[in-house]
Amino acid sequence: MELALSNLEPSLETLSQYGFSNNQDGFILTKSLGDNLNAIIKIDKDFAKIKVDVLDSQTTELFQPFYTKITTNYSNHVKTKVNDLVKEILDTCFTKIDHQEKLLKYCQETFPTVIEKPWKKWPEYQTVKATYNNKWYALFMNVPYYKLQPNSTNTSGVEILNLKLDPQVITTLLDNKIYFKGYHMNHKTWISILLNKQTDLNKVKELINESYYNVTKQK
Template identity: 25%
Template sequence: MQEAPFAMKKPNIAKLREFGFAENGGTYTYGARIAEGQLQMTVTITGGGDIRARVIDPATGEEYVLHRTSGAAGAFVGMVRTEYEALLTEIAERCFDPDVFKSACAREVISYVRAAYGGELEFLWKRFPGNAVWRREDTRKWYGALLTVPERKLGLASGETAEIIDLRADPEELAALVDGERYFPGYHMNKKHWLTIRLNGMVPAEEIFRRIDESYRLAAK
């Protein structure tokens, strides 16, 4: 079962332990009393990221499920539901790391930026967990954005989702590069100063790295 707060995230084992999860054979378990101590909530997470959350009534040993039952109402049900969701959200925020970008090309880019500039992606928008940016430490200006977008928003006749990178570029070079297949005007950026590259292997990694370097330089101004 994949609870909503954990979408696009992966468990950080060190953070799980710090939070108070107990490890047993690669499975991590955390328990807490909720509903003024009347119920026991247990969250179990495997190293692979599978998540299970249960609420047990200690008096009967039976699982309490009304908080997950559509249409169930009442003050007690509402209290259980609120505390259940709050604990899951807290665990997701404190014990999990973003795990959005899956392609080999995107992972290469992330590794390059980390090695070259010490840059880590910043996920700034809770409403858009598939969007993240890099920015320079000195100017705080963005020099790159890694995004997941429907390919149709790039003007492609496709229902697929693409992983893309937005980078700063010299306007004259940008105009010559855009071909509507590999290079596009900057998605959600100033189209005279930003370009978008699909991270699908059509543009060699070394070429993307060079353009990241150029974008980093341009963000110094």
């Protein structure tokens, strides 16, 4: 089990208090799940991801039912315990970085803007429209990471911002780390920006300005 920590800021003190030990590769914790099973929780040194393995405490071998798609009542029980443990760690030892809130506020304070949540199926998606012509100039979404990186096996959700930019600008920005081809949009004129700890918000604000100007043709 592996999850991205793209929008979470760690508390080193709280991680230590929780029981994590620090080594050159990051933080690690062994936690008993009962029934002779241990969860090994690893957080990499860059705080980019958290990984959990489940081992038989007697043989120290991987508990294979945790890794297979074939489910039983017992394997589901173990997976639930692991999910609850990870949630507790994230809630206790990490703080959410809310780039979306900051950028939405910037849009409202900078341009005449209408913010909407048009899809009941995806209530976290928010469109940002120019009141001048009622056209989108920004779209906030939460998508599985592998949607941006098809070769990735990371299924955890990440926050992205779609903006409309000049094709030449998009070409210079694309790095498949922070800047990606526009998800569910025209790849020539839209770009998707991953909102995480490495994102330069000042740069993103400049690109929001460009997107607004491209949509409204106003300077």
